[in-house]
Amino acid sequence: MDLIESLREGCPVLLDTGGHLRDSAPFCPAGVPAVVALPTSVDEVRHVMRTAHRLGVPVVPQGARTGLAGAANAVDGCVVLSLTGMDRILEIDPANRLVRCEPGVVTATLASAVSQHGLCYPPDPVSRDTCTIGGNIATGAGGICCVKYGVTADYVLGLSVVLSDGRLMRTGRRAVKGVAGLDLTHLFVGSEGTLGVIVEATLALRPARGPASGLLAAFASTRDAGAAVAAVIAAGHTPSALELIDRTTMQAIRDLGHPVEPAATLIAESDGPDQAADVAAMAALCRAAGAVRVEVRQDALGLRRLIAAAMLAIMAGMGGRPTAFIEDVAVPRSHLATLIDQLEIIALDHGLWIGATGHAGDGNLHPIVLFDQDDPDAVRRAEAAYDAIMAAGLRLGGTITGEHGVGLLKRAWLRKELDPESLRLQREIKRLCDPAGLLNPGKVFDD
Structure with a gap:
């Protein structure tokens, strides 16, 4: 019995694989799968894995394919295991502040469901309206509010995992505390399939968040903005968001017709009980750091x-087939301004539009590189700029990825970051x- 017939005995399949070739990462090759498996239950996933193991066929798990590192790209002849059909919320437990769900649950859907019980699931990737919980766990996703509330890994209490x-196998627990044995739960967090x-995932919840207030602070230099970030953290504030946008990106927003300063801009937000006082204190720190404009506003x-x-808007005027490559590198907070300044040099050196936005509270920067993917020279320059960004992050004591993962895109760079024994x-x-x-x-490791 061949692969497809064997799979059909215990799981729905899709033969038109064209919509399941890759995630959202550029520069990453994608193969042609033999078939897409569409399980809706744990038993169907187990059937797929048993069948693939018996026949020696590779399996590529996929969620919503919003990833930016190529981890969900198909390989030739594989079974793509699409988990979006496993989208049930199995239990919401207000007394223990936890939720159990399947991997295909959309992050925003989960957040909305638990909010009906006066609870909050804080991790908030920018793609929260489309990305799935399974994908968030597999890549170790972060988000805007991570400076105060942490990242996906901080909320994973336990997992059910089907092995190759x-x-x-079940890992973890429902209890708040637990140190019995090795922490296998977090071995799978960030393992990228x-x-x-x-x-299945058991996730911790928090009490619902209230409304927030915030501020925008524009600075003459990224160094001044970095000093403001350091001052906010050193003063003991715990903003619910602390975001930094570089002047190149602010100019693009201004070109849309919005009355903003074309300058490095810090967004700080507080959702605490004394948020008015918190925002006022952070505003004072920004002014002391050299802010040229500070605006307190509810919707910062x-x-x-x-x-x-x-x-x-920029891509509409580029011609060809333009794309935006959103990168991910993290450095110590004290070096974030230096990294942004280096991005301007990289942009000039490679003749590209490169902007940046990032989670200033934890040093996680997202450079945005715009280029025409139909222009071989532009693609070459974009790839070279990507390498320069990775190298700059490592030189500053950082990491090649803060929340997007390694996938295919960063395999070669993983060897440069990790200690040889750690890699082994x-x-x-x-x-x-x-x-x-x-x-x-072929994902994560380059051999």
């Missing part, structure tokens, strides 16, 4: 949501969990 041969297939984060429209051990863990090398092959 179809066995089902290379160790097992997440089929609305400015960040204008970035997508600003990028589309990680490869051994991969071989232990997936001895046949069938789970998402």
Whole structure:
């Protein structure tokens, strides 16, 4: 019996694979899968994995394919395991402040459901309206509010995982505390589908957040903006958001017709009980750091949501087939301003439009590179700029990824960041969990 017939015995399949070739990352090759499996239950996932293991066929797990590192790209002849059909919220437990759900639940849908119980699921990736919980866990996603509330990994209490041969394993617990044995739960967080297939997650919740107030502060230089970030943190404030937008991106927003300063701009927000006092104190710190304009406003984060429209406006005038490559690098907070300044040099050196926005509270920057993907020279320059950005982040004591993952895009750079013994051990863990090398092959590790 061949692969497709065997799969059909226990799981729905799709033969038209064209819509499941890749995620949203540029520069990453994608193969042609043999078939797309569409499970709606744990048993169907186990059937797919048992079948693929028996036949020696690779399996590439996929969620909403909003990822930006190529981790969900198909390989030739593989089974794409699309988990979007496993989209049930299984339990909301207000007494213990937790929720159980399947991997295909959309992040915003989960947040909305728990809010009906006076609770909050804080992780908020920019793609929260489309990305899935399983994908968030697999990539170790972050978000805008991580400076106060943490990232996805901070909320994962336990997982159900189907291993490469179809066995089902449960990790973690429902209790708030627990240190029995090794922390296998967080071994799978950020593993990008290379160790097992997440089929259920138990997630921690918090009390619902109230309305927030914020401010916009424009600075003559990124160094002054960086000094303001340092001052806010050193003063003991815990803003619910602390975002930095560079002057290049602010100019693009201004070109849309919005009355903003074309300057490095800090967005700070507070959702605490004394938010008016918090915002006033942060505003004073920004002025002391050299802010040329400070504006207190309720919808401060609305400015960040204008970035997508600003990028589309620039691309509309580029010609060809323009695209926006949103990168992800993190450095110590004290070096964030230096990294932004280096981006301006990289943009000039490679003749590209490069802007930046990022989570200033934790040093996670997202450079945005615009280029024409039909122009081979522009693609070459964009790839060279990407390498320069990665190198700059590492030189400043940072990491090649704060929340997007390694996938295909950053495999070569992982070797440059990790200690050789750490890299060796990680490869051994991969071989232990997936001895046949069938789970998402070629991702994260370059050999």
